[in-house]
Amino acid sequence: MYKINDNYLKLPGSYLFSTIAKKVSAYTEANPDKKIIRLGIGDVTLPLAPAVIEAMHSAVDEMADAATFRGYAPDLGYEFLRSTIVKNDYEARGVNIAIDEVFISDGAKSDSGNIGDIFAKENRIAVCDPVYPVYVDTNAMAGRTGEYDKDKECWSQVIYMPCTAENNFVPAIPEETPDLIYICCPNNPTGTAMKKEELQTWVDFALTKGAVIIYDAAYEAYISEEDVPHTIYECEGAKKCAIEMRSFSKNAGFTGTRLGFTVIPKELVCDGVSLNSLWARRHGTKFNGAPYIIQRAGEAVYSEEGKKQTKEQIAYYMNNAKIIRDGLTEAGYTVFGGVNAPYIWLKTPDRMTSWEFFDYLLEERNIVGTPGSGFGPSGEGYFRLTAFGSLENTKDAMERIRK
Amino acid sequence: MYKINDNYLKLPGSYLFSTIAKKVSAYTEANPDKKIIRLGIGDVTLPLAPAVIEAMHSAVDEMADAATFRGYAPDLGYEFLRSTIVKNDYEARGVNIAIDEVFISDGAKSDSGNIGDIFAKENRIAVCDPVYPVYVDTNAMAGRTGEYDKDKECWSQVIYMPCTAENNFVPAIPEETPDLIYICCPNNPTGTAMKKEELQTWVDFALTKGAVIIYDAAYEAYISEEDVPHTIYECEGAKKCAIEMRSFSKNAGFTGTRLGFTVIPKELVCDGVSLNSLWARRHGTKFNGAPYIIQRAGEAVYSEEGKKQTKEQIAYYMNNAKIIRDGLTEAGYTVFGGVNAPYIWLKTPDRMTSWEFFDYLLEERNIVGTPGSGFGPSGEGYFRLTAFGSLENTKDAMERIRK
Numbered sequence: 001m002y003k004i005n006d007n008y009l010k011l012p013g014s015y016l017f018s019t020i021a022k023k024v025s026a027y028t029e030a031n032p033d034k035k036i037i038r039l040g041i042g043d044v045t046l047p048l049a050p051a052v053i054e055a056m057h058s059a060v061d062e063m064a065d066a067a068t069f070r071g072y073a074p075d076l077g078y079e080f081l082r083s084t085i086v087k088n089d090y091e092a093r094g095v096n097i098a099i100d101e102v103f104i105s106d107g108a109k110s111d112s113g114n115i116g117d118i119f120a121k122e123n124r125i126a127v128c129d130p131v132y133p134v135y136v137d138t139n140a141m142a143g144r145t146g147e148y149d150k151d152k153e154c155w156s157q158v159i160y161m162p163c164t165a166e167n168n169f170v171p172a173i174p175e176e177t178p179d180l181i182y183i184c185c186p187n188n189p190t191g192t193a194m195k196k197e198e199l200q201t202w203v204d205f206a207l208t209k210g211a212v213i214i215y216d217a218a219y220e221a222y223i224s225e226e227d228v229p230h231t232i233y234e235c236e237g238a239k240k241c242a243i244e245m246r247s248f249s250k251n252a253g254f255t256g257t258r259l260g261f262t263v264i265p266k267e268l269v270c271d272g273v274s275l276n277s278l279w280a281r282r283h284g285t286k287f288n289g290a291p292y293i294i295q296r297a298g299e300a301v302y303s304e305e306g307k308k309q310t311k312e313q314i315a316y317y318m319n320n321a322k323i324i325r326d327g328l329t330e331a332g333y334t335v336f337g338g339v340n341a342p343y344i345w346l347k348t349p350d351r352m353t354s355w356e357f358f359d360y361l362l363e364e365r366n367i368v369g370t371p372g373s374g375f376g377p378s379g380e381g382y383f384r385l386t387a388f389g390s391l392e393n394t395k396d397a398m399e400r401i402r403k
Numbered sequence: 404m405y406k407i408n409d410n411y412l413k414l415p416g417s418y419l420f421s422t423i424a425k426k427v428s429a430y431t432e433a434n435p436d437k438k439i440i441r442l443g444i445g446d447v448t449l450p451l452a453p454a455v456i457e458a459m460h461s462a463v464d465e466m467a468d469a470a471t472f473r474g475y476a477p478d479l480g481y482e483f484l485r486s487t488i489v490k491n492d493y494e495a496r497g498v499n500i501a502i503d504e505v506f507i508s509d510g511a512k513s514d515s516g517n518i519g520d521i522f523a524k525e526n527r528i529a530v531c532d533p534v535y536p537v538y539v540d541t542n543a544m545a546g547r548t549g550e551y552d553k554d555k556e557c558w559s560q561v562i563y564m565p566c567t568a569e570n571n572f573v574p575a576i577p578e579e580t581p582d583l584i585y586i587c588c589p590n591n592p593t594g595t596a597m598k599k600e601e602l603q604t605w606v607d608f609a610l611t612k613g614a615v616i617i618y619d620a621a622y623e624a625y626i627s628e629e630d631v632p633h634t635i636y637e638c639e640g641a642k643k644c645a646i647e648m649r650s651f652s653k654n655a656g657f658t659g660t661r662l663g664f665t666v667i668p669k670e671l672v673c674d675g676v677s678l679n680s681l682w683a684r685r686h687g688t689k690f691n692g693a694p695y696i697i698q699r700a701g702e703a704v705y706s707e708e709g710k711k712q713t714k715e716q717i718a719y720y721m722n723n724a725k726i727i728r729d730g731l732t733e734a735g736y737t738v739f740g741g742v743n744a745p746y747i748w749l750k751t752p753d754r755m756t757s758w759e760f761f762d763y764l765l766e767e768r769n770i771v772g773t774p775g776s777g778f779g780p781s782g783e784g785y786f787r788l789t790a791f792g793s794l795e796n797t798k799d800a801m802e803r804i805r806k
Binding site for chain 1: 405411449453456469473475509510514520525526537540541604612659670673681684687689691
């Protein structure tokens with residue numbers, strides 16, 4: 001008789017955003033006349049940039065002609081996209097990354113969920129708390145997180161690194177030694193970012209302890225401050241200890257278009273085994289490339305027009321972030337983030353729990369946000385709003401909150 | 404110090420098609436004047452159908468307008484696509500499948516590689532031999548296959564079910580009891596297919612033994628004989644023991660466009676746990692949906708025009724298959740497959756090994772095929788040619804072989 005992977009049964013509740021969607025759907029069914037403003041899930045709302053649209057139309061036409069039709073893509077992604085990434089995201093910042101150190105994928109969610117495949121089950125993981133739920137959930141599925149304690153809302157084998165107002169949302173080096181350290185910077189959900197010297201401390205720690213940093217830089221395009229690094233490879237020694245993940249979801253609105261990439265430097269070696277070659281093997285065996293049309297769309301993000309247009313989109317969202325920051329501050333809230341990231345992280349008022357505030361905001365103000373506790377135990381008492389709404393909705397939401 | 408998943412180190416050589424690509428590339432570099440005909444990898448060559456192209460252009464335009472822009476897709480895929488699949492692939496054949504039993508993905512390669520995630524490591528797998536390498540390789544990565552014996556070219560813990568000319572390429576029920584049974588029908592690489600009553604034997608066996616059948620029906624569209632089932636759910640009891648995978652790669656030329664789906668009936672339950680819910684959790688946590696544009700392309704495959712156009716493509720390839728069958732037979736080869744599948748499986752002449760014949764065909768006839776032994780130990784002495792070339796190249800290849 002076959003057996004299931006019973007690690008799945010240890011997972012508490014369902015995926016955070018599914019739970020929110022169900023709650024919102026129940027409310028709107030019961031109150032069809034209410035206009036809901038959604039500032040919950042980090043989904044973009046602006047249409048794709050004209051340069052991207054043009055590139056996709058052109059790629060679709062190529063697929064219509066036998067002479068230009070494309071079948072299976074190269075395992076690691078098309079060279080036209082990988083070389084563009086190397087040039088724009090790394091060379092331009094003085095970082096030397098080779099083309100075959102870049103792996104094109106269908107997004108950072110898949111990559112950050114799948115990367116665990118190349119590591120042994122026995123590794124101990126450390127995560128910022130609060131954090132994007134995929135890191136912990138996928139490690140739980142792999143049996144790497146021990147048992148779940150429902151009261152404490154945490155796993156027995158995970159090293160949680162609290163990020164709260166008390167430490168300015170920068171995790172402290174933990175007492176226990178982790179093997180795999182997940183860092184999301186700029187951070188989702190707190191909207192805060194480490195300075196280069198703070199990140200260097202983590203790189204030094206990883207090198208000393210023989211740990212790997214899994215660095216999720218999905219929000220890199222939102223960095224506005226000078227001393228925040230755009231890639232972990234700006235830090236000395238990072239190529240020997242860090243894997244970097246990037247996404248087109250937030251810098252170019254590809255949430256429904258799906259494209260991302262992972263960088264694994266060849267210097268990242270464990271007992272003589274290159275992690276780059278392990279990931280290449282995984283990528284070539286369990287994945288078959290992102291669609292040609294979408295890879296061309298990604299390339300267009302880096303064109304002169306594409307850069308200009310996507311920068312305007314980011315400026316639009318960051319203007320929303322400012323409106324939320326200012327609006328909440330005016331209304332008496334304590335607010336963080338929103339400067340190097342499209343997320344605003346606020347302290348819930350009147351000692352409400354995160355889910356109490358979720359219900360309050362949904363029912364009394366008809367605004368959907370995300371409860372901080374959904375991102376980890378130290379997120380309790382916090383709440384996330386995103387800057388990805390329309391300008392009009394964002395202004396409306398602040399009006400409703402101020403009332 | 405972190406540890407890698409050392410199951411990866413047990414994997415022999417690199418992925419079959421990467422090895423072939425390297426050999427071909429070395430030959431063409433050394434012989435730039437030779438015109439190579441590629442009948443190796445199962446990649447399509449005809450452009451996408453006009454209905455598909457039209458749907459993609461239209462979807463791209465939707466992404467250009469805020470009013471019709473699509474962000475994150477629903478976890479399981481868009482309902483427009485899932486309901487179309489249910490109607491055309493199942494209802495039309497008298498099989499009742501619910502919309503939430505269908506999971507849209509980026510292809511059957513990913514799904515067949517990832518499905519192992521929801522099962523315990525301890526399960527024993529059985530595979531047809533020869534077979535598409537992804538089933539065994541991904542189970543090896545998960546530590547499910549024991550040790551690799553280089554001499555015998557097989558894994559200690561895998562139950563191999565030989566499919567050779569002796570048993571007409573229909574696997575016999577194995578003596579040892581498997582937990583997970585991989586069946587690809589119509590089969591890749593042998594190009595042969597089980598009749599409904601033969602498949603029913605497997606369903607009955609799985610039900611008796613408490614095994615799950617992972618049924619890869621990627622080549623379903625090529626079935627031409629009446630008594631070959633188009634879905635395993637045509638067999639009685641299959642909903643209680645089978646997972647079915649489908650692909651748009653071969654029925655509509657989506658190898659570089661990437662779309663597929665997996666069906667997990669809710670009746671498939673292990674000790675009270677629904678495999679459908681486990682896969683839903685995996686899908687929602689480690690994947691973020693196929694691109695909207697591509698899901699619209701998939702929908703168009705089922706439109707009246709789309710059906711007509713893709714049927715013509717399949718007829719084109721099956722005409723190639725006939726040319727290869729006839730050509731090889733005329734040249735004195737013993738040939739199988741090519742009737743319900745786009746693959747022709749031939750016995751190598753003069754007791755040559757599969758790789759010897761590969762080298763011979765590449766160097767003497769400038770034709771690339773796939774060595775049978777690359778698909779498993781019982782593939783030794785066989786060779787695969789695909790019908791996916793152009794009509795002209797296919798005719799040329801047969802000319803070269805007849806000489």
